[in-house]
Amino acid sequence: MGIGGFSLSNLSIEAKVGVFVIIGMIILGYMSMRLGKLGFKMDQGFEVKVYFDSASGLEEDVSVEIAGVEVGRVSKILLEDGKALVILRIDSNVKLRKDVKALIKSRGILGDKYVVLIQGSPAAPLIEPNGRIISTTTATDLESLMNVLGDVAKDISRLTQSFANVMGGEKGEASLRSIIDSMKAVAETLNRTVQENNKGLVKIITNLSEFSATINEISSKINKGEGSIGKLINEEDTVKRLNGTLASLKEITEKINRGEGSLGKLINEEETVENINSTLTSINDYMQKQESFRTYLDYRGEYLFDSEEVKSYLTLRIQPREDKYYLLQIVDDPSGVESETDITTTTNGVTTTEHIEKNEKNKIKFSAQIAKRYYDLGLRGGIFESTGGFAFDYYLFKDRLTLSLEAFDFDSDSNAHLKFKADFTPFKHLYITSGFDDFISDKGNESFFIGAGINFLDDDLKTLLSNLPF
Amino acid sequence: MIRFLEFAGRPLVFFIEECGRIMLLLLSTISWMFRPPFRFRVIFKQMEFVGVNSVGVVLITGAFTGMVLALQTYHGFKMFGGESLVGSTLALAMTRELGPVFTALMVTGRVGSAMAAELGTMKVTEQIDALNTMSVNPIQYLVMPRIIAAILMLPVLTIISDFVGIVGGYFVGVNLLKINSGIFIAKIIDIVDLDDIFNGLIKAAFFGLILSLVGCYKGIYTIGGAEGVGRATTQSVVLSSILIFISDYFLTAVMF
Amino acid sequence: MIKLIKISKSFNSQKVLDELDLNIDPEKITVIIGQSGGGKSVLLKHIIGLIRPDSGQIIIDKIDITNLNDKKLNEVRKKFGMLFQDAALFDSMTVGENVAFPLNEHTRLSRKEINKIVNEKLNLVGLENVIHKMPSELSGGMRKRVGLARAIALDPKIVLFDEPTTGLDPIMRESVDELIVATQKRTKATFVIISHDIESTFTIAHKVAMLYQGKIVAVGTPDEIRSSNNSFVKRFIRDLRI
Numbered sequence: 029m030g031i032g033g034f035s036l037s038n039l040s041i042e043a044k045v046g047v048f049v050i051i052g053m054i055i056l057g058y059m060s061m062r063l064g065k066l067g068f069k070m071d072q073g074f075e076v077k078v079y080f081d082s083a084s085g086l087e088e089d090v091s092v093e094i095a096g097v098e099v100g101r102v103s104k105i106l107l108e109d110g111k112a113l114v115i116l117r118i119d120s121n122v123k124l125r126k127d128v129k130a131l132i133k134s135r136g137i138l139g140d141k142y143v144v145l146i147q148g149s150p151a152a153p154l155i156e157p158n159g160r161i162i163s164t165t166t167a168t169d170l171e172s173l174m175n176v177l178g179d180v181a182k183d184i185s186r187l188t189q190s191f192a193n194v195m196g197g198e199k200g201e202a203s204l205r206s207i208i209d210s211m212k213a214v215a216e217t218l219n220r221t222v223q224e225n226n227k228g229l230v231k232i233i234t235n236l237s238e239f240s241a242t243i244n245e246i247s248s249k250i251n252k253g254e255g256s257i258g259k260l261i262n263e264e265d266t267v268k269r270l271n272g273t274l275a276s277l278k279e280i281t282e283k284i285n286r287g288e289g290s291l292g293k294l295i296n297e298e299e300t301v302e303n304i305n306s307t308l309t310s311i312n313d314y315m316q317k318q319e320s321f322r323t324y325l326d327y328r329g330e331y332l333f334d335s336e337e338v339k340s341y342l343t344l345r346i347q348p349r350e351d352k353y354y355l356l357q358i359v360d361d362p363s364g365v366e367s368e369t370d371i372t373t374t375t376n377g378v379t380t381t382e383h384i385e386k387n388e389k390n391k392i393k394f395s396a397q398i399a400k401r402y403y404d405l406g407l408r409g410g411i412f413e414s415t416g417g418f419a420f421d422y423y424l425f426k427d428r429l430t431l432s433l434e435a436f437d438f439d440s441d442s443n444a445h446l447k448f449k450a451d452f453t454p455f456k457h458l459y460i461t462s463g464f465d466d467f468i469s470d471k472g473n474e475s476f477f478i479g480a481g482i483n484f485l486d487d488d489l490k491t492l493l494s495n496l497p498f
Numbered sequence: 499m500i501r502f503l504e505f506a507g508r509p510l511v512f513f514i515e516e517c518g519r520i521m522l523l524l525l526s527t528i529s530w531m532f533r534p535p536f537r538f539r540v541i542f543k544q545m546e547f548v549g550v551n552s553v554g555v556v557l558i559t560g561a562f563t564g565m566v567l568a569l570q571t572y573h574g575f576k577m578f579g580g581e582s583l584v585g586s587t588l589a590l591a592m593t594r595e596l597g598p599v600f601t602a603l604m605v606t607g608r609v610g611s612a613m614a615a616e617l618g619t620m621k622v623t624e625q626i627d628a629l630n631t632m633s634v635n636p637i638q639y640l641v642m643p644r645i646i647a648a649i650l651m652l653p654v655l656t657i658i659s660d661f662v663g664i665v666g667g668y669f670v671g672v673n674l675l676k677i678n679s680g681i682f683i684a685k686i687i688d689i690v691d692l693d694d695i696f697n698g699l700i701k702a703a704f705f706g707l708i709l710s711l712v713g714c715y716k717g718i719y720t721i722g723g724a725e726g727v728g729r730a731t732t733q734s735v736v737l738s739s740i741l742i743f744i745s746d747y748f749l750t751a752v753m754f
Numbered sequence: 755m756i757k758l759i760k761i762s763k764s765f766n767s768q769k770v771l772d773e774l775d776l777n778i779d780p781e782k783i784t785v786i787i788g789q790s791g792g793g794k795s796v797l798l799k800h801i802i803g804l805i806r807p808d809s810g811q812i813i814i815d816k817i818d819i820t821n822l823n824d825k826k827l828n829e830v831r832k833k834f835g836m837l838f839q840d841a842a843l844f845d846s847m848t849v850g851e852n853v854a855f856p857l858n859e860h861t862r863l864s865r866k867e868i869n870k871i872v873n874e875k876l877n878l879v880g881l882e883n884v885i886h887k888m889p890s891e892l893s894g895g896m897r898k899r900v901g902l903a904r905a906i907a908l909d910p911k912i913v914l915f916d917e918p919t920t921g922l923d924p925i926m927r928e929s930v931d932e933l934i935v936a937t938q939k940r941t942k943a944t945f946v947i948i949s950h951d952i953e954s955t956f957t958i959a960h961k962v963a964m965l966y967q968g969k970i971v972a973v974g975t976p977d978e979i980r981s982s983n984n985s986f987v988k989r990f991i992r993d994l995r996i
Binding site: 535616619620623624625627628630631632633634635 | 799802804824828829831832834835836838839840842843844845846855856859860914
Binding site for chain 3: 335337362
């Protein structure tokens with residue numbers, strides 16, 4: 029790797045790496061600028077709209093040209109009222125006249141589409157920014173033109189071929205002649221038939237006329253109530269009977285209304301109503317109580333970066349009111365508890381007693397706390413990880429984010445255990461947490477942590493449990 | 499039948515186990531990244547080793563890759579009169595694939611193997627244990643700086659490789675094969691996107707992670723004296739190369 | 755100073771340490787002797803927390819390190835210096851940088867002060883003018899001396915030695931032994947040495963502990979061990995001499 033080694037060898041490592049990175053950045057910058065899509069061009073230009081019947085094959089960011097010179101890019105292609113709305117970004121030093129014409133053209137054998145503008149007369153007024161180019165043509169592209177031409181050619185060839193088959197040769201000629209002869213014969217026969225049957229036709233028409241007259245007569249009879257159908261429809265009796273039925277129905281409902289009859293009594297009795305009402309009220313009350321009384325079961329794990337271990341919490345939260353709850357917690361603490369014990373050993377008959385600092389791993393601790401909430405601020409107090417303590421919680425973003433500061437373990441011989449954490453609940457039942465545990469520790473326990481938790485409301489638990497197969 | 503399954507399954511289980519251990523090493527590297535002390539000098543030293551000292555190899559492979567690509571594509575495109583596409587094909591291939599992959603392979607051979615050999619030697623001569631007894635975490639002191647250096651330096655080497663590859667291709671295409679220089683460059687500018695370059699660089703950073711992680715892994719788990727160091731070195735190059743090709747496919751599928 | 759209580763450790767179901775009990779006195783040289791492959795190195799690695807026991811307790815300077823996490827263990831390890839069998843010098847660093855390494859890592863001393871300590875420690879082990887050499891340029895005995903200089907750079911309370919005389923010629927062996935005794939006198943640290951070299955053990959040890967089949971079978975001063983009437987101890991010594 030002799031390259032770069034000759035004069036750089038006296039440089040410090042940092043300088044070498046720096047030079048190297050700068051060279052890389054320069055190359056990257058150069059390439060980006062040449063590709064021109066990042067560009068330091070501050071000229072934003074102006075936009076004009078064009079409506080095309082079809083923008084098929086047109087892409088955003090392709091060039092817009094006048095007389096083969098790029099004057100801008102296609103900045104957006106949208107659909108509006110079944111037409112393609114193409115927004116062009118034109119360099120600001122280019123002047124477009126109102127009668128400018130826009131068309132989509134394709135380039136090369138691969139047919140990449142681009143937009144061509146054809147300038148109008150110099151006398152016409154200028155188009156303003158965000159104005160519209162009215163005159164458009166969609167140039168037929170090479171490919172579809174080829175396709176259509178091909179189809180046309182195929183059809184023509186098929187047609188001519190069949191013609192050739194029919195007409196070609198003597199046989200064809202003869203058959204053509206016989207066709208014409210038979211057509212002639214048909215026409216003559218038709219003529220004759222019409223003339224011979226003239227009388228019959230007249231008779232048919234007369235019959236039809238008589239039939240329609242008869243129908244007319246029948247319908248007028250029904251109207252007047254004559255004949256059996258007419259009678260049924262027009263009889264006064266029928267109407268009376270129907271009326272009577274309706275009247276008795278009415279009577280029954282009125283009876284019920286007045287509380288007469290057994291059904292009526294049941295429905296109209298005041299007592300019944302009261303009974304039902306009070307039942308409803310008590311159900312309601314019960315439901316309300318149930319609503320505010322909630323029990324949560326919660327598990328959270330925190331990964332402590334410094335000790336590379338997970339601290340777990342299993343929590344039961346009983347919440348009788350919206351602003352108050354009790355918390356019972358089991359904590360599995362991998363950093364354990366430090367205790368001091370005396371170890372007595374006997375070696376070679378000599379008994380020695382030593383005072384030992386001991387670290388018990390995976391010690392289970394307990395918490396029991398009472399919490400009260402005032403608006404967005406919560407206060408907690410009680411037992412924290414088997415020692416006394418208190419905490420503040422601050423609720424943000426509709427309780428989705430909770431910031432907490434806990435202070436406990438106020439032992440006289442070491443600093444208090446302070447813990448800051450932030451819980452964020454992106455989804456129902458699931459939350460993520462991060463913070464700093466024991467950050468003023470004088471025993472090297474301070475650690476950044478991240479973690480996650482899951483919680484269930486009692487109802488969710490019920491649903492879960494009832495779905496278990498036992 | 500069962501014996502056959504065992505025979506076929508064992509290497510697979512071994513490979514999966516190995517990947518798992520590599521992931522664990524990565525996790526613990528990440529966790530050591532945010533803990534003091536921060537030894538910037540050690541990182542810079544590795545950056546020099548991975549980056550600056552690899553420039554020569556990368557320049558040569560990059561330039562010749564570009565040149566041979568120009569030569570080969572020219573003959574293909576000439577058949578239907580598309581010589582003007584040589585430049586853009588070359589530039590696309592370099593920025594998307596050949597730049598990152600060839601750079602990563604060269605650096606694997608030069609740096610990944612050296613990492614495995616160095617850490618392997620340290621392991622078998624108890625230098626890693628010595629670090630531990632001196633209350634210095636070997637992952638933080640040895641592995642983390644190498645991985646950071648490789649992740650940062652691979653993109654820089656790749657952009658250099660991209661550039662000299664295109665320049666080499668330009669030299670062959672324009673000076674030897676007489677493609678019009680204006681069209682050569684215009685087509686590159688027309689077809690290559692900035693995203694092509696950046697995605698290539700992201701790939702490169704990922705390959706840097708792979709080759710350094712595998713090199714360190716093979717190094718710190720070396721057993722069996724000098725012979726073991728040799729084995730670790732070879733294995734690290736083979737495993738890195740395989741993982742680079744496999745991940746290249748998936749990265750490409752995701753990105754482009 | 756160091757207390758091992760009922761330490762057991764198995765590798766692949768093979769029991770290497772079996773309810774081992776050992777007390778190491780402060781400010782003395784304790785030599786643990788035993789056959790090669792008899793678990794001596796494993797025992798040493800337990801003391802410095804490189805290996806955790808399957809069961810039992812390890813107490814260092816009144817701190818139970820059995821279940822400490824890495825961070826706290828690192829704090830305890832700062833009380834230790836260790837000389838490895840082949841010195842385990844960092845071969846990418848010069849001799850001076852090797853000795854300065856623990857000082858750079860764990861103290862906030864200036865470069866000048868560190869240089870002073872490095873020179874002092876190298877003088878102590880009888881080496882001069884090698885500060886800018888690379889470890890690969892040194893002989894085996896010199897490397898051990900550099901290793902010792904590095905091990906005592908932070909003035910540790912406990913220094914561990916892994917087979918300090920193995921692989922040296924008899925003259926070098928003697929000079930290393932002398933160096934260990936002299937250094938211990940100067941530093942007043944607790945030295946724990948594992949060895950299978952019975953001769954040098956009797957010359958340097960204040961106390962000898964015999965490791966046999968995963969247990970400490972005898973503890974005593976060199977004289978006590980030498981004049982022991984216990985046939986087992988006698989055979990043990992005879993076997994090691996061969």
